[in-house]
Amino acid sequence: MLPADSDLVPALLRGEEAAFASILDAWSGGLQRVARSYVRTNEIADEVVQDTWRAVIAGLPRFEGRSSLKTWIFTIAANRARTRAKREARAVPMSAVGGGGPDGGLDPDRLRGGGGWLVTDAPEGIDSPEAETIAWEASGVVEEALAAVPERQRTVLLLRDVEGLSSEDVCNLLEISHSNQRVLLHRGRAKLRSALATTCRRCRTRRSSHEPHQPADAVVRGGGRAIVGLARR
Amino acid sequence: MLSCEEVGERSSAWLDDELGWWEGRLVNFHIKRCAMCRSVYEQYRSMKQSLAELGEGGGAALDPEVRSGLMAEFRGSVDRDG
Structure with missing residues (x-):
């Protein structure tokens, strides 16, 4: 069970590795599943997850808390997976x-x-x-x-x-x-x-x-x- | 009384407790009396629970090498910014 955003976000901003490790372990599987629902292979989904975490690391200081941390991170993943899927020319028409x-x-x-x-x-x-x-x-x-x-x-x-x-x-x-x-x-x-x-x-x-x-x-x-x-x- | 089809249309909202008070009562009334809808509703509920458990289980773990790479990047970003 993860701590609430009000504890988690400041801990991440303070650079506490345990906090980062906890979200890495808690959400990577879900991110992979969501990414995989856009892209063709598990390997591409894994890359999307990795890119997502990089973007999270880079963007954390700018996280404004307008959504929950989890939603913010899943949004990054979904956007990246979507872009990646388009690039793979696999965009499925609605x-x-x-x-x-x-x-x-x-x-x-x-x-x-x-x-x-x-x-x-x-x-x-x-x-x-x-x-x-x-x-x-x-x-x-x-x-x-x-x-x-x-x-x-x-x-x-x-x-x-x-x-x-x-x-x-x-x-x-x-x-x-x-x-x-x-x-x-x-x-x-x-x-x-x-x-x-x-x-x-x-x-x-x-x-x-x-x-x-x-x-x-x-x-x-x-x-x-x-x-x-x-x-x- | 709502028809089975009308109850079906409201199933997701009912499952998520998003129906208004009156509609909720109508669906409840139907489900109490219709064994088929009751059985299907139970399946939906069980399914929703299994999906939640899937989420709680986490899913595929990160490749250990990728994980330690990301941890190092996190450490690096803190050193840079902080």
């Missing part, structure tokens, strides 16, 4: 991510009929009549499923639900409107849920065919409720 609204983002009206619970594709997956609560406990499963979520939706999902940034911060960081942010988050969650259904189905299949060899693949816990997890690979 239209490829699920439809374009008038401002190049998503039109909230598109939610109607398509962005609900996704009940229509439920029967194939996790909420069959005998539905059990499925907890996606091992992060390996969630990370695998996240890859199936379109880029923009995934970025919002990572910033909001994984990194815990506020919706206002995410809007500023990604330069999108509040309604776009909400739509991207909603669609991202719906997509992730459906991807998790597929992943869990696959891991159940894998479990049944490899049961004697991979008992750790799934854990079934009390009350007849199955909690399906997948060992991190």
Whole structure:
């Protein structure tokens, strides 16, 4: 658990190495995930993270505290990743991510009929009549499923639900409107849920065919409720 | 009573506790009576929790060499500025 910005920022400005080490260790993984949602390879994402930290070191004395330190750093990373992705000629048009609204983002009206619970594709997956609560406990499963979520939706999902940034911060960081942010988050969650259904189905299949060899693949816990997890690979 | 689709449209806001008082009551009313929506809502909640845990877990660590390089840069910047 990191100290509050009111302690952390002065410590960093005083040059306390332990403070810098603590944010380096706490946020590099999240920065890598966010960068990776823009760029093509893990290696490029790693470079973006490294560049981000360099920019943080250089910019710290000018940090004004208008956002939280974390948001400031993630904004630097997102901007750098975006620039890098453009340079790699990989900029994905918004239209490829699920439809374009008038401002190049998503039109909230598109939610109607398509962005609900996704009940229509439920029967194939996790909420069959005998539905059990499925907890996606091992992060390996969630990370695998996240890859199936379109880029923009995934970025919002990572910033909001994984990194815990506020919706206002995410809007500023990604330069999108509040309604776009909400739509991207909603669609991202719906997509992730459906991807998790597929992943869990696959891991159940894998479990049944490899049961004697991979008992750790799934854990079934009390009350007849199955909690399906997948060992991190 | 809201339809399942209308509840679905409000699912994210409900999950984030961002619905107004009245809308929240309407969604709550529906979810209490509709097993399907309740089950899906539980899945969303569990998913959100798993995502938060993913964040708490930190993720891939920095390459040790990169890490020590950055620490050295931080030290250097302090020496320069301070």
